Amino acid sequence: MNENDPQPTGNPWLKSLMIWGGIFLGLLLVVSMFGDRAAPTGTPIAYSDFRDKVAEGSVREVQIAPDSISGTLKNDQAFSTIPVGSDPGLMTLLAENDVKYEGKAPDEPNLLLYILAQSLPFLLILGIAFFALRQVQKGGGAGGAMGFGKSKAKMLTEKQGRVTFNDVAGIDEAREELEEIVEFLKDPSRFSKLGGQIPKGALLVGSPGTGKTLLARAIAGEAGVPFFTISGSDFVEMFVGVGASRVRDMFEQAKKNAPCIVFIDEIDAVGRHRGHGLGNSNDEREQTLNQLLVEMDGFEANEGIIIIAATNRPDVLDPALLRPGRFDRQVVVPVPDIDGREKILAVHMKKVPLAPDVNSRTIARGTPGFSGADLANLVNEAALLAARRNKRLVAMQEFEDAKDKVMMGTERRSMVMTDDEKKMTAYHEAGHALVSLNEEASDPIHKATIIPRGRALGMVMRLPERDNYSYHRDKMHANLSVAMGGRVAEEIIFGHSKVSSGASSDIQYATDLARNMVTRWGMSDKLGPLQYEASQEGYLGMGQTSRTMASDETNKLIDAEIRKLVDDAHARATDILKTQEDKLHLLAQAMLEYETLSGDEIIHLLESGDIGRPDAPKGPTRPVSAGSIGVPKAGRKFGGTAPQGA
Template identity: 45%
Template sequence: MKAMKPPKKPLLFYYGIILVVILLLNSFIFPVIFQKQVKEVDYGTFLTMVEKGDVQKVEIEDHYILFNSAAGNNKDSYYRTGVVDDPKLVDRLHEADVQFTKVIPRENSPFLNFILTWILPLLIFIAIGQWFAKKMQNKMMGGGNTLSFGKSKAKVYVEAKIGVTFADVAGQDEAKEALQEIVDFLHNPKKYKEIGAKIPKGALLVGPPGTGKTLLAKAVAGESKVPFFSISGSEFVEMFVGMGAARVRDLFKQAQEKAPCIVFIDEIDAIGKSRNSGMAGGNDEREQTLNQLLTEMDGFDADKGVVILAASNRPETLDKALLRPGRFDRRVPVELPDLAGREAILQVHARQVKLETDVDFNLIARATSGASGADLANIINEGALRAVRFGRDRVTQNDLEESVETVIAGYQRKNAVISMKDKLTISYHEVGHALVAAKQSHSAPVHKITIIPRTSGALGYTMQVDERETVLMSKEQALDKITTFMGGRAAEEVIFNTVTSGASNDIEQATKIARAMVTRYGMTEEFDMMALETVNNAYLGGDSSLIVSAETAAKIDDVVLKIIKTCHQKAIHILEENKDILHELTKYLIEKETLSGEEFMQILEGQ
């Protein structure tokens, strides 16, 4: 794709610079030079010089007399004196054989004076006003003149500029398979027409941010070798009513002219929200744009080879008319990748990176459960940056593992000053997490324990990595997770008989799991399989809202508290039974600041 060039300065900008330079020269430089060449003298000196024959030429003005010297080295010197009522001046100049003349000032006509003093300044101010008005118009209308208000802002990429194929997309095999049919239709439309099949007019890509929806759309265009129109939903909406609808019409007109082609609308929820949502009356501009989009999608023939792709993180907010068959009649989920998908994505992004031969992508993939494709690309890049920072020419396994921690918890705060008392508390806290996890049968193995503070605010953390991918969580696993979160606070209580603020994030995570067990997973006897809350914006954090009465909500809080208290007591019991190994592990951790999972298990097993 073409690199963006910096915008050129307007011509008036350079005119202004030239004008300022001229004014400065005229105010400070020219007067100094002129004053050096013309010397002021009194009238008596002038007469004396005339009598001596030192004056060569005289120019008599209304208010002063200008003359130059004829003596030796002063031929290029000019003098000026005031005008005195001297009737004999002409005779003196004749007698001295001096050339002289009377300079008569040129008088402009009244009409010319009127033009220069009134008409010309007025024209200059009108021109400046027109220029400012045009600049403001360009800013409000996104560039162009009045005739281009309704022009589409879509970026058009031809085949050579796309450069993306399905080989560049990993971890989304199901989505690629669903879109492969569109590619095949654009290549071989005849076999579909012979059997009477019609290609879907539009496909909606839905999924969390960073999963590769835009990349998939470009890959479809790259595989099909057709032009690719790309535009964001927000670019249709302007402050002037009707502009969005005009741009939709222009976009589809351009697409039909370049058919076969692909039109990609990113973040379509900006214009495609349901029309019965929000305040009465709604947003007229957005609704007109949506209505025009619906009309255009009904009005063109998909057999011509115009395919509409769109992406959204909030499909539940889209208007039902937009999702009916005949418009966006194919929905392609682009979900977070699984273990195999994450490993494949890491390998794709590592193609251009020099790696050591012992790099294990499977371990990195297992440590990044829930990461999107964009997150994994960032991890590879952070690993490469770390290798350069330490003066290496290849990325090591340690670089990638550290980049995972950087993305999760931030950079190391190497200059942080922590007192020995707080360091001891942090060490017992983190070992408490690890020891409780190791003593339970449904917990993931401990991969790393560290007390090195991070820029995210974490003073230390314990990393657990599952040996295999899990898609379901049992009640026992949920309870063990909560108990592991309680392990840090439990260690503080067992060893120091006090509590600190270091467990704030643990409390938040444990409460979230316990509440989900009650309200969403149906894992309690009190509420059995009753639905107690709904999840909104599943792809954007999954905010939930209760759908119960206030009385039931109070009962939910009681059940959640009961689960947390039970797990808390279980964590304390585990640590009380293993207090000796808790002291030993903490001693090692304080000395080394970081323990690997292997070192942790060796100490735990007495090796």
């Protein structure tokens, strides 16, 4: 959509043309002033030569002006000269030699040009001052240097890029909530005859990328009423009181265009809890929030103005902002489920030429947890990959490669790994995969690779079979075991002294999960279903911190329980890998040979001895020891992917 100020300011190109035109006219005026006096005509000669020619009888006639003499010789040649001082004998000389002479009055100056010439310096100074002031005003944003308190709200138009509810998919419940607001604006009598009142505001709450701003643009496209948009950060300035002034000015503009909608994006920038400062009652942000609260529901009613705000941090908003009468309804914009992802993909795939093998349902099933922005990025990455490969259509392979790139990172083809590093990585990832296959509650394996991607040398990626909205205790224990599988595989194959730092992210993941199980989710038998740790807003609102609510003795017990959970997971992974060491060797050898295996290929390999590829050798692969694993030649370059530690 195009965004214009509520009060159009004109064409900037026309303004520039007028300024330069004025400068050009001023130059012409200066030239005309100094070039207006007519210069004497004829060949200039010295005054003494002029007297000699008069004495010789060569001069026919002259015109005498106060500051010049011009005339014509008898041979019709024109001349001019400038008299030197006072020459009382000139008239006698002219008469004695029969020279016709006459006086010439001085040129009268143009009165208008004279006035302009006198006022030109002052006009020039005023012009420079006005131009400098305009530049300062532009630098100061809406209102500039002389109007800090003016609102920066923009009014959307529908000339280009109009978005409607047809462009919003995958968040049907949120869309229905906002469609009701649009219907109220279009036909308020339908609701008011039953005693219903127009809602004061709606708060869009959701994770980044779920489509909050897109919903707001859809409301603007559907409502058919003025739609003002502004960011929460646009209210806050270094000067106390400016934000409150901008809030007042924004509502003044909205009143003039009521009924209308005002959209405030990232409202948490100005709507955070009051009282987090150091007791300074003149805090600029709090002043702004106070003014916003008064304008939304104070003594003076602002009828016909609906406030729609968006945030991904509803926990930090002030309670007074969330009460009924201000934001009457909170619309949760969730991460889409599999059906929603399929609809979102269909919207974005309309712009892309697709090959017949593309199945949006398959892609949606393989992208759990993706937001609308993530899916849009996935489709875009697939189109870019197809373009780089000189294809006319985007095939399923491009979508699979784009999904790997988005979820696991870009392949690092320039990274060279030594034989020992590749062997260590192969056994590490094989340990993760083998433990995952033996844990019933674990998610299925999607892909395992030893190609470096992002910051990891390799990874085993698991995808859930369906969307999960909560996690059970058995799944958490399974995830702990899978996280320990890589470290245990290194210990079994290479020994305690050769364990690498490759499990750092696995250990961090396992520790965080175990701590949450003990302190937040009540999954410790010794500590019981109590919360011992809570998140709180950091000092002066700077980020999130964790606050432990326990005594020293309880903290020691918490640490012991966290240690026990991780040690138990380590023991389960050790038991699995030691009893299936032959399969660990088999899987590691296949990883070294093929670098990347899908989940189905891993299962086929462990059941039949081959990975099931047409180009792969048939028959069971001979189990080998760790020292006899064949590796590619040294110096071969690998690129890789690295998702979660497990």
